[in-house]
Amino acid sequence: MAKRMQSMDGNTAAAHVAYAFTDVAAIFPITPSSPMAEFIDAWAANGRKNLFGQTVKVVEMQSEGGASGAVHGSLAAGALTTTFTASQGLLLMIPNMYKIAGELLPGVFHVSARAVAGHALSIFGDHTDVMATRQTGFALLASGGVQEVMDLAAIAHLSAIKSRIPFLHFFDGFRTSHEIQKIEVLDYEDLGKLLDIEAVKTFRRNALNPEHPVIRGTAQNPDIYFQAKESANRFYEVVPDVVAEYMKEISKLTGREYKPFNYYGAPDAEHVIIAMGSVTDTAEETVDYLLSKGEKVGLIKVHLYRPFSAKYFFDVLPKTVKRIAVLDRSKEPGALGEPLYEDVKALFYGKENAPLIVGGRYGLGSKDTTPSQIKAVFDNLKVENPKDHFTIGIVDDVTGTSLEVKEVIHTTPEGTIRCKFWGFGSDGTVGANKNAIKIIGDNTDYYAQGYFAYDSKKSGGVTISHLRFGKKPIKSTYLIDEADFVACHKQSYVHQYDLLKGLKKGGTFLLNTNWEGKELEKNLPANMKRYIAENDIHFYTINATKIAKEIGLGGRINMIMQAAFFKLINVMDIDQAVDLLKKAVIKTYGKKGEDIVKMNHEAIDKGISSLVKIDVPDSWKNAVDEKVEEKEKPEFIKKILEPMNKQEGDDLPVSAFVGREDGSFPLGTAAYEKRGVAVEVPEWIADKCIQCNQCSFVCPHSAIRPFLLNEEEMAKAPEGYSTKKAIGGKKFEGLQFRIQVSVLDCTGCGNCIDVCPSDALVMKPIETQMDEAKNWEFSETISEKKDLLPLTTVKGSQFSKPLFEFSGACAGCGETPYIKVATQLYGDRMIIANATGCSSIWGASAPSIPYTTNAEGKGPAWANSLFEDNAxxxxxxxxxxxxxxxxxxxxxxxxxxxxxxxxxxxxxxxxx
Ligand code: SF4
Ligand code: SF4
The missing domain is CATH 1.20.5 (Single alpha-helices involved in coiled-coils or other helix-helix interfaces)
Incomplete structure (x- = not known):
């Protein structure tokens, strides 16, 4: 049968295979595993059939503990049952995992492995969650990339059924679960042929059934419990062989060779890395690079982590190996070493001429691991006394664990096209890039890979899409560090980020901007001009924002930028690209009506015809940086918040967090961000205002507030600072009233305008309102006058300073006005226990903390524990x-x- 290639992410690949082998799926969503359960649910709703000709029964439970309980019960009653989870969700399943394994029930858990919240929540990937299940009795199977997820998901289900041991199949959260790759899709017919149908029948016969009843789950005393537990050993002893056999079958089917441990590298390697998960692809690339330099290096990729088989390990380890570095993507504080390291050490205990073994941590919370860092691990093995218990990817200047990267290497195979897109959250950039990967991956002979990095804002943050295309399968499981093409979808980013870092000489830069000619020359920062000129960058601009507005697409510039990208990148014939883009539009927007389709088609045509090639003058090489006046700011803002907001947080050393080891962060840091994300902001029309303060009451970002000024304060007001006589009774006499917008904190949601009863606010382009930034700074110096009206009235509450301001919540958020008013009423006396979820993200995404203090330094003390235990x-x-x-x-x-x-x-x- 011809291979079916398709672009998809790791979650889709796991779900595709899981569906085939599943009778019942008991689910509960948790990032980054949720899409797996959502796919299963959607396919079941569409009547898709599994290998047994039935539609999967999906049940969504009240928590992960509930989901695993349902999995256990469903397996006990004879249905092949699957679930999908991550992080704390997996930890909530642990009690049932012991039960499922103890009763030899062949369930399968697919886990997009994620960090477990400790000093902070992290929704990103590492193996801490999976490592916490080592003792449960589940077999643990690791996949390194999207194709492996597809292939090894099948191994997990097939082996569970045959061996009666439940399997936990895991892959790296986000890096693999959300990375899109062009892969071969396994066919259900082929999978069906591999299924041990007799084992399925035995499993079903063994189910609880009143026709042939048994009692399962007895209470056992010291006399027999231990022996009964040991009686299951023989089931574990055969698992490695069962897995190896199925790996052979899948290898025959696909041509991709799998073993419990795969070796990659020189047959006579002296130095070897042992690791599991997505880092193994990066390590393979690095091994290739080092082999080309004549080094004797290799890599052991661990697939079957439990049961850990010495036999299969030694089958692949070259006899020549003298030194080993084991990489763990987890941290076990207080242990002699991390889990994989300890397993490898144990393998060699008592062996003659055992190699020297060191271990290190990498990639916690999705920290990127690059080929240069992997090379640093090999370099460490070369020194006389290699560092043990090291870290890579960070600078640990406190306990000195980190390995120094002495040489930056680029290992991406020749001919790979690497593209980076700087988008604005919710502008459609990520969706457009996913579309681009599918178009290129599914319609050319290029392999394609897409990975999407986000900041911590709920919306309106920065998104960076990393796309690679190449004629060979792409193993680069790290962010693009050297790009052929960079696009910036938001003009203001030129001042905020180092957009061109890594753009190679002769590369292409596309900027969405309304600057033309002299204005472009004036507004581009000097360092950007120098980079463009010195590196012969092909520089193009397009005014996608204007085009989108004219067409009627509002702020959705994605289609215009996508078409421009296809025109510039030249991976396929542009007429074919246009045709495919237009077809994709019909598929996506067809149901929304002809007008939407037409608008998007026009956007594609304009995206191609409106590109402007900039003739870069030689003088740009000598562009001089403007002097910026440094404002007085707290140390935390200068040393932590600002680098993080410039996307340079990866460079912060461990010492930056000394004194914050318990995870405590200061309040009020969001006020220093001044993001300026709104396209339009409200302008106050004093004459029409009836001073009701409703605008301030509903603003989700505390970006519009009433101020009362006495004579003394009025005297200090900047020019053009309009006010009107305050109304509200005797207490207001002698005071002037003003509504002030913080234009750089406003998200342009329009809530204030919608609620204003007297049309005293109108939306204006942000560029026309920039003077208000100065006025805001002055307004903040005005004394609080909150005792004039009861705080329990809408108007009165708004004269009290909110102790919650400028959160990164979505524009127009319906939750934040409530917490804001609570802080206005009693924020100086609040302790908040915040459940994990939306409100913990807009409430405390480091480094931006919207909770703040009053003039006396008092404010809400906030903390977050978990999701399910907040009460x-x-x-x-x-x-x-x-x-x-x-x-x-x-x-x-x-x-x-x-x-x-x-x-x-x-x-x-x-x-x-
Ligand atoms: S537009 Fe939205 S964010 Fe801006 S001031 Fe009005 S309510 Fe606040
Ligand atoms: S809602 Fe309108 S009328 Fe009321 S205070 Fe705000 S701007 Fe004035």
């Missing part, structure tokens, strides 16, 4: 505070019984 977490806080207060009251009462001066007694009595 209990908050309850714990409440009982602790109550208990401590009771003790204070006891002490005060005791003191009051003494003869104390009145001025000491009075505050005690008041407090009591």
């Amino acid at each position: 209990e977490y908050g309850f714990g806080m409440a009982i602790a505070v109550k208990h401590i207060r009771e003790r204070i009251a006891e002490l005060m009462n005791e003191l009051l019984s003494f003869d104390l001066p009145e001025d000491i007694k009075a505050p005690f009595q008041e407090w009591l």
Whole structure:
């Protein structure tokens, strides 16, 4: 049968195979695994059939604990059952995992491995979650890339059925779960042929059934529990052979060779890395590079991690190996080493001439691991006393664990086209790039890879798409460090980020901008001009924002930029590209009506015809940087927030977090961001305003506020700072009222305009309102006058400074106005227990903290525990505070019984 190649991500690949072998899926969503369950659910809704000719029964439970309970019950009753999870979700499944394994039930868990929240939440990838399940009795199978996910997902299901041991199949969260690759799709007919149908029948016969009942899950005493546990050993002993056999079958079917441990590199290698997961692809690329330099190096890719088979390990390890570096993507504080390292060490214990073995950590929370870092690991093996317990990818200047990258290497195979896109969250850039990969991957002989990096804003943040195309399968599982093409979809980014870092000499830069001619010359930063001129960059501009507006697409510039990309990148005939883009538009927007389709088709045509090639003058080589006046800022802002916001957080050393080891961050940092993300912002029309303060009440970002100025303050107001006589009774006499917009914090959501009862606000392009930034700075110096009206009224509450401002929540968020008003009422006395979810992301995404303090330095003390335990977490806080207060009251009462001066007694009595 001809190979079916298709572009998809790791989650889709796992779901495709899982569906075939699944009768029942019990699910609960958790990032980054959720798409797997969503696909299964959608396919079941469409009536897709599994290998047994039935549609999968999908049940969504109330938590991961519930999902694993349902998996256990469903398996016990004879249905092949699957689930999908990650991180804390997997940890919630652990109690049932012991049960499932203990009862030899062949369930399969597909896990997009993710960090487990500790000092901070991380939704990104590492193996900490999977490592916490080592003892459960599940077999653990690791995939390194999207194709492997497809292939090894099948091995997991087939082996579970045959061996009766449940399998946990894992791959790296985001790096693999969300990376799009052009891969071969396994056919259900082929998979069906590999299924051990007799084992399936045995499994079903063994199910709980009143026709032939058994009792399972007894309570056992010290007399037999231990022996009964050991009686299952023989089932584990055969797992490596079962897996190896199925790997051979899949290898025959696909031509891709799989073993419990795969070796890659020189047959006479002296230095070898051992690792599992997506880093193994990067390591393969690095091994190729080093082999080409004549080095004797290699790599062992661990697929079957549990049961850990010495036999299969030694089958592939070259006899010549003298030194080994083991890489773990997890951290086990206090252990002698990380799990894989300890396993490898144990393999060699007592062996003669055992190689020297060192271990290190990499990639926690999706930290990128590059070929240069892998080379540093090999370099470490070359020195007389290699560093043990090292780290790569960070600079640890506190405990000195990190390996220095002495040489930056580029290992991407010749002919690979690498493209980077700087987009603005929700502008459609990521969607457009996913589309581009599918068009190129599915319609040319190019392999394609897409990976998408986001910042921590709920929307309106920066997105960076990394796309690679090449004639060979792409193994570069790291961010693009050397690009052929860079596109910037938002003009203001030229001042915020180092967009051209890594753009190669002679590369192409496409900028969406409304600057033309002299204005472009004036506005481009000098360092960018120098880079373009010195590196012979082909520089193009397009005014996609204007085109999108004219066509009627609003802010959706994605189709225009995508068409421009196809025109410039030249991976396929442009007429064919246009045709495919237009077909994709019909597929995506067809149901939304002809007008939408027409608009997008026009966008494609204009994206191609409106490109402007800039003739770069030689004078740009000598462009001089403008002097920027440095404002007074706290150390945290200068040393942590600003580098992170410039996308340079990866360069922060460990010492930057000394004093913050417990994860504590300061309040009020969001106020320093001044993102300026709105295209249009409200302008206040004083004459029409009735001073109701409703605009301020509904603003999700606290970016529009009423201010009351006394005479003294009025005297200091900057020019053009319009106010009107304050109304509201006697207390307001002598005061002037003003509504002030913080244009650089506004997201342009329009909520304030919608609610204003007297048309006193109108949307204006942000460029016309930039003077308001200065006015905002002045308004912030005005004293708070919150005692003039009751705080419990809409108008009165808004004269109180919100202790929650400028969050990265989505524009128009419906949650944040509530928390904002709560802080206006009693933020100086709040402790917040915040469940994990949307509100923990807009509430505390480092480094941007919207919770802030009043003039006395008081404000909400905020903390987040987990997702499912927040009521209990908050309850714990409440009982602790109550208990401590009771003790204070006891002490005060005791003191009051003494003869104390009145001025000491009075505050005690008041407090009591
Ligand atoms: S447009 Fe939205 S974010 Fe901007 S001030 Fe109005 S309500 Fe606030
Ligand atoms: S909602 Fe309109 S009328 Fe009311 S304070 Fe705001 S701008 Fe003035």
